[in-house]
Amino acid sequence: MDKYDPASQALGDLISRHSTRLTDADTRLLDVLVQDPIRAAMDNGKDVSLRAGVHPASAVRLARRLGFKGYPEFRSFLQANLMVGGEDFESPAARMAARLVRAEEGGLLASVLDSEIAALNNVRNSVSDADIRAFSERLCNSRRIFVFGRGHSSALSALITLRLVRSGYDAFNLGDQVDQLPEALSTFCKYDVLWLLTFRRTSPLVHELRRIAADRGAQTLALTDLHAARIDPAPEHQISISRGKPGESQSLVVPMTIANAVILDLAAIDDGRSIRALREFRSFKATSRLTVD
Amino acid sequence: MDKYDPASQALGDLISRHSTRLTDADTRLLDVLVQDPIRAAMDNGKDVSLRAGVHPASAVRLARRLGFKGYPEFRSFLQANLMVGGEDFESPAARMAARLVRAEEGGLLASVLDSEIAALNNVRNSVSDADIRAFSERLCNSRRIFVFGRGHSSALSALITLRLVRSGYDAFNLGDQVDQLPEALSTFCKYDVLWLLTFRRTSPLVHELRRIAADRGAQTLALTDLHAARIDPAPEHQISISRGKPGESQSLVVPMTIANAVILDLAAIDDGRSIRALREFRSFKATSRLTVD
DNA sequence: CCTCCATTGCAATTTTATTTGCATAGGAGA
DNA sequence: TCTCCTATGCAAATAAAATTGCAATGGAGG
Numbered sequence: 001m002d003k004y005d006p007a008s009q010a011l012g013d014l015i016s017r018h019s020t021r022l023t024d025a026d027t028r029l030l031d032v033l034v035q036d037p038i039r040a041a042m043d044n045g046k047d048v049s050l051r052a053g054v055h056p057a058s059a060v061r062l063a064r065r066l067g068f069k070g071y072p073e074f075r076s077f078l079q080a081n082l083m084v085g086g087e088d089f090e091s092p093a094a095r096m097a098a099r100l101v102r103a104e105e106g107g108l109l110a111s112v113l114d115s116e117i118a119a120l121n122n123v124r125n126s127v128s129d130a131d132i133r134a135f136s137e138r139l140c141n142s143r144r145i146f147v148f149g150r151g152h153s154s155a156l157s158a159l160i161t162l163r164l165v166r167s168g169y170d171a172f173n174l175g176d177q178v179d180q181l182p183e184a185l186s187t188f189c190k191y192d193v194l195w196l197l198t199f200r201r202t203s204p205l206v207h208e209l210r211r212i213a214a215d216r217g218a219q220t221l222a223l224t225d226l227h228a229a230r231i232d233p234a235p236e237h238q239i240s241i242s243r244g245k246p247g248e249s250q251s252l253v254v255p256m257t258i259a260n261a262v263i264l265d266l267a268a269i270d271d272g273r274s275i276r277a278l279r280e281f282r283s284f285k286a287t288s289r290l291t292v293d
Numbered sequence: 294m295d296k297y298d299p300a301s302q303a304l305g306d307l308i309s310r311h312s313t314r315l316t317d318a319d320t321r322l323l324d325v326l327v328q329d330p331i332r333a334a335m336d337n338g339k340d341v342s343l344r345a346g347v348h349p350a351s352a353v354r355l356a357r358r359l360g361f362k363g364y365p366e367f368r369s370f371l372q373a374n375l376m377v378g379g380e381d382f383e384s385p386a387a388r389m390a391a392r393l394v395r396a397e398e399g400g401l402l403a404s405v406l407d408s409e410i411a412a413l414n415n416v417r418n419s420v421s422d423a424d425i426r427a428f429s430e431r432l433c434n435s436r437r438i439f440v441f442g443r444g445h446s447s448a449l450s451a452l453i454t455l456r457l458v459r460s461g462y463d464a465f466n467l468g469d470q471v472d473q474l475p476e477a478l479s480t481f482c483k484y485d486v487l488w489l490l491t492f493r494r495t496s497p498l499v500h501e502l503r504r505i506a507a508d509r510g511a512q513t514l515a516l517t518d519l520h521a522a523r524i525d526p527a528p529e530h531q532i533s534i535s536r537g538k539p540g541e542s543q544s545l546v547v548p549m550t551i552a553n554a555v556i557l558d559l560a561a562i563d564d565g566r567s568i569r570a571l572r573e574f575r576s577f578k579a580t581s582r583l584t585v586d
Numbered sequence: 587c588c589t590c591c592a593t594t595g596c597a598a599t600t601t602t603a604t605t606t607g608c609a610t611a612g613g614a615g616a
Numbered sequence: 617t618c619t620c621c622t623a624t625g626c627a628a629a630t631a632a633a634a635t636t637g638c639a640a641t642g643g644a645g646g
Contacts, residue, residue: 041335045604055625061624072604108422108557116550121410129402151455226320252452260544364633364634
């Protein structure tokens with residue numbers, strides 16, 4: 001890595017240009033600032049000066065000496081410099097703006113693609129591997145899995161169910177059998193897992209299902225967006241997707257991708273169960289006359 | 294007052310824990326915070342709320358709802374979180390090292406996201422706006438639309454059908470009614486459109502459907518990947534996705550995104566038909582007791 | 587249609603951060 | 617030693633941020 005931290009670099013410039021006029025308190029402050037540019041960019045003048053062992057007034061005076069109107073302006077400078085360098089520091093907002101510009105001059109497809117890509121990138125900020133693992137672990141330890149989604153989400157629940165079944169799990173798509181819901185629900189037990197999918201408005205049915213699951217001790221996993229997320233009592237684990245800016249993807253791409261990650265992780269932790277089931281399914285398909293796929 | 298250990302609790306956890314009590318203003322704020330965690334950690338409550346388009350008071354209230362004593366304490370939490378989870382910080386070298394380590398020892402979600410994003414980017418090379426338009430024009434001029442997909446694709450065909458119906462088109466998911474296939478097919482006519490979805494292996498059923506459509510003069514649209522068997526006779530229009538290297542995304546994200554683009558384009562060329570139908574559907578949903586979504 | 591309740595914005599208030607006037611300490615030069 | 621000058625801390629003043637009471641809004645349920 002041939003680059004220095006942009007903050008200390010820019011600050012270094014500033015320091016050398018004013019080096020003749022720097023006092024003792026200034027030096028101690030700058031030490032602290034250079035040592036930890038991140039904290040420096042976040043902390044207020046009081047905290048910084050306390051850490052430097054000088055009076056808050058000295059922080060203000062340093063800022064003015066360096067040519068800023070006051071301490072807040074100095075801190076803004078420090079913050080701006082933190083973001084300048086790394087390509088991964090380009091703010092999501094800036095990235096988004098760039099994409100929007102491109103979308104305007106490009107066609108419809110490009111703009112849809114950009115929007116989905118932006119949404120996927122946002123997932124990095126709101127979902128962690130630990131979330132994925134929490135889902136897959138509960139699925140792995142379950143006896144049966146019930147998946148439920150209405151509206152657009154029903155397509156997703158069907159897909160998830162299908163994939164889980166192919167991975168060797170006893171999965172059921174509750175959306176397929178709304179008329180037999182009572183029958184299915186009456187057998188809920190604490191070894192079962194309920195996987196809810198809900199975005200935007202949350203159907204009362206979802207609440208009812210969650211309540212029943214809670215009563216019978218079944219674990220509930222919820223994949224939702226921030227807008228719809230109001231399930232009570234709270235699910236054992238919930239992944240909430242940030243809704244993004246208006247006009248940004250509200251498609252199922254993001255939840256589907258998260259579901260895919262969960263199912264993939266499941267294969268990594270279930271000691272070959274998924275792999276074996278998939279292999280078996282494949283060979284069955286090859287020898288059977290049924291044209292499934 | 295609940296305490297959260299910054300080292301182990303992510304903002305995402307926090308959100309799911311409290312998801313039952315999140316209001317609309319909360320959601321908008323959290324969106325802003327999640328989208329740009331770095332700025333979020335630096336900005337004060339006023340700036341954040343302005344960017345979220347809500348009143349500063351709402352920021353305070355969110356912080357309290359999440360269990361902090363006030364906004365400053367919440368911001369401290371955000372800052373601490375950045376440092377812990379944030380390979381973003383430290384020196385650039387350390388940042389890079391941390392990222393490599395993470396990529397090697399898992400980062401499952403990141404790798405899934407990367408793979409999907411790469412696949413979406415590939416679409417730019419293999420699909421054009423003209424392709425999208427070819428699909429949407431034929432759909433627009435059709436009397437009825439029959440959508441068909443098997444296996445994983447059946448989830449996609451269900452979704453496409455649902456969206457077309459909501460956009461005011463007479464769309465039918467043939468996958469839903471395999472047992473009534475003959476009945477449906479016998480009414481095929483030249484004003485109908487058959488939309489086929491097939492990836493990897495192509496089911497004989499698909500060939501049969503295409504043949505029937507050809508016999509009866511119905512137009513056929515096919516959304517496939519390059520691995521799918523050639524359909525004979527060739528569909529009136531076909532979009533073939535190049536699926537990347539093995540191991541790269543074979544999910545439905547790409548075809549779903551293309552379908553979304555088609556349906557979006559449809560709304561752009563059908564003189565308000567889609568828009569009106571969607572509006573009507575929305576108001577119907579609002580006044581009806583049915584909990585569809 | 588009305589009532590009740592939750593949510594939100596506004597405005598007033600409190601709290602915190604920043605700035606400045608002033609006084610003192612230490613150092614250089616007459 | 618005295619004077620002048622700069623740097624610093626202290627404390628008061630000012631500005632900004634955070635909080636809270638209150639009222640208006642809108643939606644759910646009677």
